[in-house]
Amino acid sequence: xxxITQSPRHKVTETGTPVTLRCHQTENHRYMYWYRQDxxxxxxxxHYSYGVKDTDKGEVSDGYSVSRSKTEDFLLTxxxxxxxxxxxxxxxxxxxxxxNTEAFFGQGTRLTVV
Amino acid sequence: RKxxxxxxxxxxxxxxxxxxxxxxxSNSASQSFFxxxxxxxxxxxxxxxxxSSGNEDGRFTAQxxxxxxxxxxxxxxxxxxxxxxxxxxxxxxxxxxxxxxxGTSLTVIP
Numbered sequence: 001x002x003x004i005t006q007s008p009r010h011k012v013t014e015t016g017t018p019v020t021l022r023c024h025q026t027e028n029h030r031y032m033y034w035y036r037q038d039x040x041x042x043x044x045x046x047h048y049s050y051g052v053k054d055t056d057k058g059e060v061s062d063g064y065s066v067s068r069s070k071t072e073d074f075l076l077t078x079x080x081x082x083x084x085x086x087x088x089x090x091x092x093x094x095x096x097x098x099x100n101t102e103a104f105f106g107q108g109t110r111l112t113v114v
Numbered sequence: 115r116k117x118x119x120x121x122x123x124x125x126x127x128x129x130x131x132x133x134x135x136x137x138x139x140s141n142s143a144s145q146s147f148f149x150x151x152x153x154x155x156x157x158x159x160x161x162x163x164x165x166s167s168g169n170e171d172g173r174f175t176a177q178x179x180x181x182x183x184x185x186x187x188x189x190x191x192x193x194x195x196x197x198x199x200x201x202x203x204x205x206x207x208x209x210x211x212x213x214x215x216x217g218t219s220l221t222v223i224p
Contacts, residue, residue: 031210043158043201045212045213090157096210100146101205102160104158104160105151105155
């Protein structure tokens, strides 16, 4: 299995509080991604990174920010959590943009905003 | 319009049956195609890549039709352990973004 670790694995937080999720990889892959997965929507891209300090928005980026200060770490921050951000969050990594290069996923973080 | 569309199912089939899943994608510039498998409350994992000429891996066969922008997955001789959600995934290679279908649920019944 690819070396991807997400922390925490489970979190319950209150509306309006800041939350940071961490993704750590040991594969030295260039690309890192944050997705959320909700029933009926599948996996939707929040933000992604194509290098240290190089990030871009995905389709559901509102309310989220990211940072990548080192190759191995990609942080997702909810500045002020809302109930609509209750979801399962997956981090993924990919080595290059070449054809047929797959994405590897972390085990997910289950976030509940109450 | 969604980048990737799949029939969500569910598909409930007996052991030994053959089942086919279909998927369409909207971006004609898409270059890479995959089927992922996701077990309940687990992360998605690669089942197989899909090549233009079609490819087979044991009981699993994947096909790509670029003209129709259509991808398929065929599972022969279904096993109980095949029960999972199957995700169709497309990558445009521009920005290396992966787009996921909502998944098709399969339950194989004894």
